[in-house]
Amino acid sequence: MEHDFWHQRWEQGRIGFHQGDINPYLKEHWSELALDKGSKVLVPLCGKSLDMLWLQEQGYAVLGCELSEAACRAFFAENMRVPELTQQDIGPVFSSDNITLLAADIFTLEAAHLADVAAVYDRAALIALPKTMRKDYAQLLIDRLPLGCQLLLVTLEFDADAGPPFSVPQREVEALFSGRFMVERLAEVALGGERGAGRVEVVYRLTEARSAI
Numbered sequence: 434m435e436h437d438f439w440h441q442r443w444e445q446g447r448i449g450f451h452q453g454d455i456n457p458y459l460k461e462h463w464s465e466l467a468l469d470k471g472s473k474v475l476v477p478l479c480g481k482s483l484d485m486l487w488l489q490e491q492g493y494a495v496l497g498c499e500l501s502e503a504a505c506r507a508f509f510a511e512n513m514r515v516p517e518l519t520q521q522d523i524g525p526v527f528s529s530d531n532i533t534l535l536a537a538d539i540f541t542l543e544a545a546h547l548a549d550v551a552a553v554y555d556r557a558a559l560i561a562l563p564k565t566m567r568k569d570y571a572q573l574l575i576d577r578l579p580l581g582c583q584l585l586l587v588t589l590e591f592d593a594d595a596g597p598p599f600s601v602p603q604r605e606v607e608a609l610f611s612g613r614f615m616v617e618r619l620a621e622v623a624l625g626g627e628r629g630a631g632r633v634e635v636v637y638r639l640t641e642a643r644s645a646i
């Protein structure tokens with residue numbers, strides 16, 4: 434997906450992916466990672482997701498990465514926070530109350546940017562990317578996340594190739610991540626309604642495979 438595609442979506446307010454409430458799978462399954470409070474959680478392709486507020490309220494430090502600077506600004510403005518703004522090598526960085534958003538292309542992140550990350554929360558990140566980018570994204574996480582990292586991943590499955598969002602079946606999740614992580618399917622929920630019919634949301638936990646430790 435080209436950067437312009439996403440910048441236009443934000444400029445035009447075509448952000449149907451944004452949820453006005455906390456993601457129910459996050460609330461239900463986050464505790465299954467058994468992550469120590471105070472740990473740092475990476476939220477890739479974070480948009481202005483309210484899930485970041487929930488994670489912070491649970492006692493975690495949040496590191497979001499989002500291409501759109503407008504989305505980063507909207508996150509803080511809409512949640513009544515005035516962030517500190519600094520410029521880093523990869524782009525502007527907004528921080529307030531243990532939430533740091535990097536307004537940057539995820540593919541420019543180096544291991545140093547991800548130091549101390551203990552877990553990743555991916556909702557609508559992997560499935561936002563076309564196939565070749567999904568490979569690069571998974572490889573980036575495999576190569577650059579610190580040892581012992583875990584992921585909570587929410588995907589969509591449906592019978593079509595077009596996107597975003599893209600359908601990412603379990604066999605692809607396994608192929609993408611099994612080089613480092615053990616993939617467990619925690620839950621699946623068939624969506625209803627006109628937009629959801631035929632779509633299944635799937636929640637995975639990815640933990641470091643024994644052989645990688």
Ligand SMILES: C[S@@+](CC[C@H](N)C(=O)[O-])C[C@H]1O[C@@H](n2cnc3c(N)ncnc32)[C@H](O)[C@@H]1O
Nearest residue numbers: 439450478479480482499500538539556557561
């Ligand atoms: C489908 S939205 C999901 C946003 C968020 N995860 C949520 O649940 O609301 C995908 C987001 O990824 C951002 N994005 C797309 N490509 C990106 C990239 N290469 N690096 C960082 N962010 C990117 C887009 O601007 C968009 O906000």
